[in-house]
Amino acid sequence: MRNPKLSPNGKTDVLQPTTPMPGAKDIGLDHRSSSSGLAKISPPESAPAPKMYQTENDISRASRIELNALMNQRLADAVDLQMQMKQAHWNVKGPSFIALHELFDQVDEAIESYVDLIAERIVQLGGIAEGTVRSAAARSRLEEYPLTIGDGLAHVAAVAKALSTFGHEARNTINQAEELEDAATVDLFTEIARGTDKWLWFVEAHGQAAK
Numbered sequence: 001m002r003n004p005k006l007s008p009n010g011k012t013d014v015l016q017p018t019t020p021m022p023g024a025k026d027i028g029l030d031h032r033s034s035s036s037g038l039a040k041i042s043p044p045e046s047a048p049a050p051k052m053y054q055t056e057n058d059i060s061r062a063s064r065i066e067l068n069a070l071m072n073q074r075l076a077d078a079v080d081l082q083m084q085m086k087q088a089h090w091n092v093k094g095p096s097f098i099a100l101h102e103l104f105d106q107v108d109e110a111i112e113s114y115v116d117l118i119a120e121r122i123v124q125l126g127g128i129a130e131g132t133v134r135s136a137a138a139r140s141r142l143e144e145y146p147l148t149i150g151d152g153l154a155h156v157a158a159v160a161k162a163l164s165t166f167g168h169e170a171r172n173t174i175n176q177a178e179e180l181e182d183a184a185t186v187d188l189f190t191e192i193a194r195g196t197d198k199w200l201w202f203v204e205a206h207g208q209a210a211k
Helices: 061-091 097-124 133-139 152-179 183-208
Strands: 029-033 039-041
Touching: 061 097, 061 133, 061 152, 061 183, 097 152, 097 183, 152 183
Parallel strands: none
Antiparallel strands: 029 039
């Protein structure tokens, strides 16, 4: 520890810290001054635009950006739906166990093919398919699948609800893709909507006779 200095008048001078005070750059202040004489706080950087790869595809870049954002939303729904079908497949119980266990597995396989079709269409248009489970959890418009159910008819109702929601969103995507003049994406989601309706029919048939 350093000894304090004595000033000529006999008083003790207090040593000042040598650590420099933070400057404007250190605390995120703009060095330019406003008309009031106060330093401006720099605004946060805006979110980067979605990455798009160069492609000779003749759909405009602006339309491809919209289409890819739209399809990444559907991709999240499809990934979530696929895992919900597995949840039902693994946990269904009751007299119709075998029939429902196998049916839910078939639906899962069909949804897996939709996941692949949607992801590949995104990439075809120069985008990035954002298909991780975490992305799906953050974006999916499907309701949470009930984790504690076991009865076959309870799973039928839950699976039917999920398929219905996904089919509804697929039809909305058809309409939006038409507005963006992308006939190929319209055709893709027409196929997906038609297939989803078929699986909804297969699932609902297990509960309709009892009503």
